[in-house]
Amino acid sequence: MNKILPTLLTALLVLASNQVSAFDVAEGESLVNGNCTSCHGSELYTRKNRLVSSRPGLSKQVKRCELALGLTWFDEDVENAAEYLNQRFYRFAK
Numbered sequence: 001m002n003k004i005l006p007t008l009l010t011a012l013l014v015l016a017s018n019q020v021s022a023f024d025v026a027e028g029e030s031l032v033n034g035n036c037t038s039c040h041g042s043e044l045y046t047r048k049n050r051l052v053s054s055r056p057g058l059s060k061q062v063k064r065c066e067l068a069l070g071l072t073w074f075d076e077d078v079e080n081a082a083e084y085l086n087q088r089f090y091r092f093a094k
């Protein structure tokens with residue numbers, strides 16, 4: 001117990017500070033690379049006639065694909081993935 005409590009508190013603090021920062025882009029990157037490359041690669045995100053034309057639209061499309069894939073991501077995961085795609089490829093203003 002003496003050892004578990006500080007560990008638990010540290011874990012809670014880490015969780016809490018993650019909540020404060022808006023996005024975890026590194027997490028988004030590993031989500032995308034780990035789950036999203038079976039149908040299309042990143043060429044879709046930079047093609048001329050790409051579907052997505054706004055930052056909110058990007059979140060919606062990520063959600064659509066995530067559901068089509070049968071994953072059960074939290075909203076936070078969707079947002080992290082969308083923010084990663086935005087910073088790396090789409091570059092919409094907020």
Ligand code: HEC
Binds near residue numbers: 036049050051068085
């Ligand atoms: C089951 C196959 C499939 C998987 C897996 C998949 N997608 Fe898609 N994705 C599509 C299709 C189909 C389109 C639309 C292509 C079209 O209409 O030209 C698309 C389009 C997109 C677009 C829009 C590209 C544009 O034109 O701007 C984004 C962003 C995207 N997917 C993200 C993701 C993410 C993130 C994941 C992982 C959660 C993912 N996709 C996994 C099938 C998939």
